[in-house]
Structure formats: C-alpha cells, structure tokens
Amino acid sequence: MSTLTALSPDVLAKYQPVIGLEVHVQLLTNSKAFCGCVNKYGGEPNTHCCPTCLGLPGALPVLNRRAVEFAVLAAKAINCEIRETSIFSRKNYFYPDSPKGYQISQFDKPIAEHGWIEVPAFDASGAAVTKRIGVTRLHMEEDAGKSIHDGFADSVSKTYIDLNRCGTPLVEIVSEPDLRTADEVFEYLTKLKEILLYTGVSDCNMEEGSLRCDANVSVMLKRDAAEFGAKAYGTKAEVKNVNSFRYIRAAVEYEIERQIGVIEDGGRVVQESRLWNSAEGRTYSMRSKEQAHDYRYFPEPDLPPLVVGAEWQAEILKMMPELPEARRERMIREYEISAQDAATLAATREFADKFEDAAKKAKSPRRVAALLTSELTMRLRAAGLELEQSPVSMAGVVMAADLAESGELSSKMLKQLLDSAFEKNEDFPVVYEREKPKQISDTGAIEAMIDEVIAANGKQVEQYRGGKKTVAAFFVGQVMRLSKGQANPALLSELVVKKLNALG
Numbered sequence: 203m204s205t206l207t208a209l210s211p212d213v214l215a216k217y218q219p220v221i222g223l224e225v226h227v228q229l230l231t232n233s234k235a236f237c238g239c240v241n242k243y244g245g246e247p248n249t250h251c252c253p254t255c256l257g258l259p260g261a262l263p264v265l266n267r268r269a270v271e272f273a274v275l276a277a278k279a280i281n282c283e284i285r286e287t288s289i290f291s292r293k294n295y296f297y298p299d300s301p302k303g304y305q306i307s308q309f310d311k312p313i314a315e316h317g318w319i320e321v322p323a324f325d326a327s328g329a330a331v332t333k334r335i336g337v338t339r340l341h342m343e344e345d346a347g348k349s350i351h352d353g354f355a356d357s358v359s360k361t362y363i364d365l366n367r368c369g370t371p372l373v374e375i376v377s378e379p380d381l382r383t384a385d386e387v388f389e390y391l392t393k394l395k396e397i398l399l400y401t402g403v404s405d406c407n408m409e410e411g412s413l414r415c416d417a418n419v420s421v422m423l424k425r426d427a428a429e430f431g432a433k434a435y436g437t438k439a440e441v442k443n444v445n446s447f448r449y450i451r452a453a454v455e456y457e458i459e460r461q462i463g464v465i466e467d468g469g470r471v472v473q474e475s476r477l478w479n480s481a482e483g484r485t486y487s488m489r490s491k492e493q494a495h496d497y498r499y500f501p502e503p504d505l506p507p508l509v510v511g512a513e514w515q516a517e518i519l520k521m522m523p524e525l526p527e528a529r530r531e532r533m534i535r536e537y538e539i540s541a542q543d544a545a546t547l548a549a550t551r552e553f554a555d556k557f558e559d560a561a562k563k564a565k566s567p568r569r570v571a572a573l574l575t576s577e578l579t580m581r582l583r584a585a586g587l588e589l590e591q592s593p594v595s596m597a598g599v600v601m602a603a604d605l606a607e608s609g610e611l612s613s614k615m616l617k618q619l620l621d622s623a624f625e626k627n628e629d630f631p632v633v634y635e636r637e638k639p640k641q642i643s644d645t646g647a648i649e650a651m652i653d654e655v656i657a658a659n660g661k662q663v664e665q666y667r668g669g670k671k672t673v674a675a676f677f678v679g680q681v682m683r684l685s686k687g688q689a690n691p692a693l694l695s696e697l698v699v700k701k702l703n704a705l706g
Contacts, residue, residue, distance in 0.1 A: 209459055213466060218427045219458045220420045220435050221381035225394060227373050227404045228345065228412040229272045235344045235371035236263030236306060236505075243410045247364040255369040257302025262504050265290075269342065269371035272403040273313055274510060274518045276373055277340045279397050279525060282317030287509050290342075290502040295495070299347035299363050307374075309499040312341035313508065319397070320527075321389040335390050336378030342508075345370035348411075367411075373403075379418070379435070384454040391415060391447050396526050400551045408445050415450055417441045419457045421465070436461070437471040441485055444478045453478040457485055529554055537567035546575045553589060560596045560603075569603040577617065581624050594623050598630030605634070614687040615639045643690040645697065648681070651689070652701050655680045666702050674698050 234241050237254035253261035274284055291309040317337035325331045347365040354362060375394065381387050395406045395413065406413040418438045426434035441457055444450045456478075461471050476485040510518075524532070530544040533554070539547070548554040557574060561567035578599065582592055594602075602620070605611040611619070623633045642648060655677055656663055666673045677698045682689055 209463055209466070214459070214462060216423060216425075217421045217458075217462050217465075218424045219382055219454075220379050220422065220438075221383075221387055221454060222379035222418045222438075223375075223377045223381065223387065223390065224416045224418070225375045225377075225391070226345075226414045227276070227375065227398060227406065229269050229371040229373065230402065230404050231266055231268045231272065231371055233266060234369035235266050235269050235342075236369055237261075239369065241370055243407075243412075245366055247362075247366060250366040251368055255301075255365060257304075263306060263502075265505060265508065266371055270313075270508065270510065271518045271521070272371075272401075273340065273342050273373050274515060275401050275521055276375075276398060276403045277314030277317065278519060278522065279401050280317045280319055280337055280340070280375070280394070282314035282337060282340055284314050284510060284515055285311060286511060287311070287507050288313040288342075289507055290505045291499045292502050293343075294498045297346060297349075298361065299349045299365070299368075301347070301365060301368065305344060305346065306502055306505070307343035308341035312339045313510070314340040319390060319393050321386060321393055323383075323386055323389070333380075333386065335380045335386070338376045338378050340373050340375050343372050343374060344368070345372050379432075384451045384458070387417065387454050388447055388451040391450065393526075395447075396549070400523055400525055401521075402523075402551075408447075415444060417444070417450060417454055417457075419454055419461065420471070421458060421461045436465075437473050439471065439473065439485075440475045441478055442475050442488065449478060449480050452480075452483060453485060456483065460485065523551065533558070537561055537571065539568055539571045543571045543575050546579070547571060556589070556596050560600050564600045564603045564607075566603060566607045569607050570599060573599055573603050573606075577620055581620060585624060593627045594620065594630045598623070601634065602630050609643070609690055609692060610641055611639070612641060612682075612687055612689075612691050614682070615641065618687075639688060641690055642685055642688045643693060645693070648685075648689055648694055648697055649701070651681045651684050652677065652694075652698055655684060656701065656705075663702070663705060667705060674702060677702065 229235075229241075231241050233239060234255065237252055239250050239252050239255055242250065254263055277284060288308055289311040290306055292304040293307045293309070294304045296303055315338065317340065318334050319337065320332050320334050323331055323333035345367050347363055347368045350362040350364060351357060354360070377390065381390060398404050398406055398413075404412055408414070418440050420436040420438035422434045422436045439457060439461065441450075441453050444453050457476070464471050472487075472490065474490050475488045477488045478485050526548050530541070530548045533539060533544045533548060534541060547557045557570065560570050560574075564570045578592065578594060582589065602611070602616060606613070606616050618639075619630065619633050619637065622628075622637060623630050626633065659677070659680070662673050662676050674695075678691075678695055681694055681698065682691070
C-alpha cells in the first residue's frame, strides 16, 4: 500500500491534525424505521419495499418503537444525555437511490447529545494515557437505497438502483473534533463497535454496510493551535466510504500528509468529499463542498414529536448489559486474571459469557483463561475457525483445565491431547478417554530416572556442585524426555533438587 513519504518528520511535527468522525449504524430491528417491511440485508432487488419506503402519495410513516429503544440503548452506552422530546425532520436532497426526494432524520433536536468514549492514547511525553473523546450527538434517521455501478453488462453506461435498503433504521453518531491521530481514530472506532455489539443494537457488519464511517480531517500549525485553539482549525476534507477500520486508519494517515504537503507547497486545502482507493493507498476528490449544501430542513409533518419520558427510559435501560470496560474490571477482580487476558476474553459478549460459565465450573478460572487465550485461540486461528466451530467444547476446556490444575496432566500432555482433538475434530473428553496418558507420580520411579540421568551427565553435576544452580533445569528436562513427558512436573523438580543437593 503506497503512502506519502516526501515529507520529513520535522515538517510533519509542525502540524496538528484535527479529526472528527460521523458513524452510521444500522439498527438490528426486524422491520424498517417507518413501515412494516422486513429489515434484512440482501434479497432480490426491490422486493423489501412498499409505498411508504418509496414515498408514494398517501403513504404515511409510523415510527418503529424498537428502533427508538435501540437508539436510546446505544446512546446511554456511550454516555449520552437523552432528550426527552426530540423532533424528526425532512432532510431534502435529490439522489437516484432516495425515491422520496428527502430523508426522515433529526436536525436541531436529536434524541441524544453530549456523550463520550474513552480510548487508549499517548501524551506529549509518549506515556500511555486514557483519552476521552466527546460525542456531539446521536440522532435517528432512515437509510437510502443503494446505487449499483458494476456487475451488469451495461454498467459502463448505466447505474442500477436497489431500494431494499430504503427506510432501514439508522443512528448517526457524531464525534467532537477531539481525535488527533489515525491511531486514535482506530481505537475510537474499535471501542464504539465493541460497545454497540455488546448492547445488541447492531451487528456492525462493515461488509454489508451495517456500520459506515466518514472522517473529517484537517490540519493546523501547532503554534497556532497553542495560541488560538479551535479558531485555528484548518479547512477540512471529508473522507467517505471506507469499509474497514484498517483502511480508515490508512486513509486518515494519507489525508493528513496530503494536506500538510498542500500547505507546505503554498497551496490551499479545499473543502471537499474524497474517496479512499485501497489498491493505490490514496484518497481522490469526489465532489467539492466549498458551498454548504442547503438541505432545507423542516419538521416532518407526518410524525409527531418523539417523547421518551423517564419511565420509558428506565424500561429501556433494563436491557443494558454489563459493558466491556466494566466487565473487564470485574473479571480481573473476580477471577484474578491478567488485564491482557481480560481484554481478550471480553472482546465479545459471547466469548465473555462462555468464559464466565466455564470459570464458574472449573477449579481454577485462571487456568481456564490461560487455555482459552493461548492454547485454544492459537489452534482456532491456525485452523481458520471461529470459537463456535471449535471441536473442543467449553465443557472440554473445563475438563482440561481441571486435569492440568490437579497435576494429572503435564503441559506437554495437555498440548498433545489438544492437538489430537483438533486433528481428529473430536472433543477433549473423547480424546482423553481414548488416549489418556498416565502421569508418573511414583516417587521411586522418578528417582530411578533421575539417578540414571545424573550418572550420564557428570559435567553438569560438577557445574551444579560448583554453584550453578540453574543447571537443575537441565536435569528436569532430561528426565522429562526419558519419561516421555509423563513425569509429574512439580514432583520431578522437587526430587531433582533434593538429589543434586545430596551429592554435596
């Protein structure tokens, strides 16, 4: 992927990027925002629509109650204040995929405002910090249809329109211009997606357009930023239609450098919309936005004000799950696992639920966490499988963890059994019962093997007697090899040190 490289670090360091994001999220309701049409991705073109979707004369919108509940749930999850009375408006514009000629949206009285999301960042000294990114507003609206520019024999000269998506319920989440780096953009979007998935309001599938992001990027001189603050913000360009967080980060990085390059060459950044070309690793101008578009907003005459009173809000908040950050903190405290393991285990609500269910049944939650985050995850990744496709069930993970915790299985034995489970596509209990290795815990048998290894390695014995105590690990390894991995590790280590010390 190509990026700009002509600018020196010194030149880049003179400027302060300023970035704000607009994120559109399709809500996971059964029906559309203002009619009873099915809210489902795909299907034969132009089959999920009705007179209301199409804005035909006499068809009146009726607001989807569940869409309101999901909007409130999403808003509260990102710390927004709910406006008790919000207004739907008509946003007028003429696109081929918007048959009504307007979009039902919210303008000056959105359903939610003044939220925030905390992301990991770095301060001026390079130290890791937590940064709060403001959320200006979350408002409800409906989606447009889809223009299809390729895939047909005459796509060179014609555009096809699929109106199945018309009327899909959306929330638009607008951040404050608080983001300063492409990495912060990536972290913000990752956190937002994680929170939305936990609440269950959307599937956030970027490939299907359930989550779409536009980035507004500008740059200003740091010396001006320090003196004038927001008054020094530069002219922004909007980067649209980027279909992955990785590409959004790359697009923002490119756009920052492009704008700095324009200014350094004596030019002027133009207010415009730009498209990201992932194959070339650059943005292209799509259309000018030098003149502000007049959407001629006015209150939607066919919809009354939306009133979400305290009682309804309280009812909606009963659906709020424990959110990711709070869950991680509790899991660290309750199960005594590391912050890194908690971050992995709570990455999705489903994974966290499965871990907690297993942890409550196992002798050692920490052992379950270790198995899930290392042994199981590693094998799933290598096999290209998701957690729900794992041949080893959570009950199998609990059994494996308990056997390892009790000392009946060494680490090597456990790895071998898990390998066998994945190779044969069988659950752990099945493999264990068939291939059950016998761990040697008989003191006499282990001592005999230690004696054999000591007799064969006089040089290492002398090193140990000379004060090099770390050599004990060599003897443990040799005995473990001699026992084919079946010697009880804890007992073996204890007996090796005892034997070596007895040599004087």
